[in-house]
Amino acid sequence: MGTEPEQSPSPDAVALAFRLALDAARAFVGATAPNPPVGCAILEASGNVLAVAAHQRAGTSHSEALAIAECRAKGLGGAIHTIVVTLEPCNHFGRTPPCSEAILSTTAKAVWIGAADPNPAVVGGGAERLRAAGLTVRSIGALDPSLAASAQRLVEPFAKRMLTGLPWVTVKQAVDGSGAMIPPRGQKTFTSQDSLKLAHELRRRADAVLTGSGTILADAPEFTVRHVPDFVSRNRHLAILDRRRRVSTNYIDAATARGFRVLLPHSLADALHQLGEAGALEVLVEAGPLLTESVLVSPFWDEHVRITADKDGPDRVEVLSQPHSFALTERS
Missing domain, CATH: 3.40.430.10 (Dihydrofolate Reductase, subunit A)
Incomplete structure (x- = not known):
């Protein structure tokens, strides 16, 4: 007998979670400089949303760390399966530890990313770090181009400053x-x-x-x-x-x-x-x-x-x- 395929959130569940992450990030547009506004949502394998969080101010925890902490505070850390985030998780030490490592400290199996990190000073992207550790990493644009466009618009001011x-x-x-x-x-x-x-x-x-x-x-x-x-x-x-x-x-x-x-x-x-x-x-x-x-x-x-x-x-x-x-x- 073959083994049952591992359960994963449906595309509709991922899209819904991504919209929640966008809304969370938009609530803090104007508060995060010089950092970009970023939102994150975490799902269990069935597609239920476990937590939604946003980066609120430079020097404070990033959205991924906040959402993971919320799951653990609820006793749901072991249920983490899929993480959706509006901007590629960071993979470097700044004022806070790398979000890629925070994700790797969980039971997450998959990550959906809205926009790539435009910071040219960042060596080694978070997406590559997560893939190298065995996680499935996908662009939300492959699921819904309009969601990718929304994520990119959210980060455009940060991108312009980073690049120009x-x-x-x-x-x-x-x-x-x-x-x-x-x-x-x-x-x-x-x-x-x-x-x-x-x-x-x-x-x-x-x-x-x-x-x-x-x-x-x-x-x-x-x-x-x-x-x-x-x-x-x-x-x-x-x-x-x-x-x-x-x-x-x-x-x-x-x-x-x-x-x-x-x-x-x-x-x-x-x-x-x-x-x-x-x-x-x-x-x-x-x-x-x-x-x-x-x-x-x-x-x-x-x-x-x-x-x-x-x-x-x-x-x-x-x-x-x-x-x-x-x-x-x-x-x-």
Whole structure:
């Protein structure tokens, strides 16, 4: 008589677990710099999800270690069979031990990976380490290309910084029906409450805000996250392009008191290089018409979120992407 094939989670169970891992990671976008947001889910052989976790802050445990610890705390360590993770497990010592070794300390038989580690400084990938130890390692793209695309988008800011030294640049632009960016006299905005919430969600995920002196002189914006919950004790950079040094020390002191680390770079390129060196993964440009256009005609921007106000209905939101000069690949 032949032996029964070993039970493994079904493709549907793996896909569901991967979506849970993506959702967990997305909850911490904007909190993990200079590390990327990463989510992990663990399944038993039948396909039941045992644990879901996400990396929450640089210097704290990675998602794989957290999920494994959760399983063991529940007394389910021996049931670990399949691990799905949005980014290839690390295979080097940093602030925390390698996730590949944490996985190898379990009973895991298989690992599904969303995106390959784009860090060129990492010698020897986690996928290779796990395969060499006898685990089955697969790309989630072989199961569902859309899940792989979601995982890759999640890590693109980290990838850009690793491969170019520069942060991901998102340009937020709000315009009225005629295409003008200047609000009516006495108002700071002309968009809907939903659009205002979106703007604050963009701030929440950013590690830095970049603006110009004209915007500050016009209405002294706070650039804080108020319309959605922010991360506890979150400090961001505020880069102000102010060649004529028109911004007052009072404003800079007030911004510092709000938790910002203020930079006064000489140019857009200088600002992005400084922010990249400081570990910022994503920069949100919130500026007036001249600086916004200057960024959009430069090679530095990655995503353009354009909000067009509509008095008679919902605002229109368009998201445009810049073709990248760097590439992300999967490991099958």
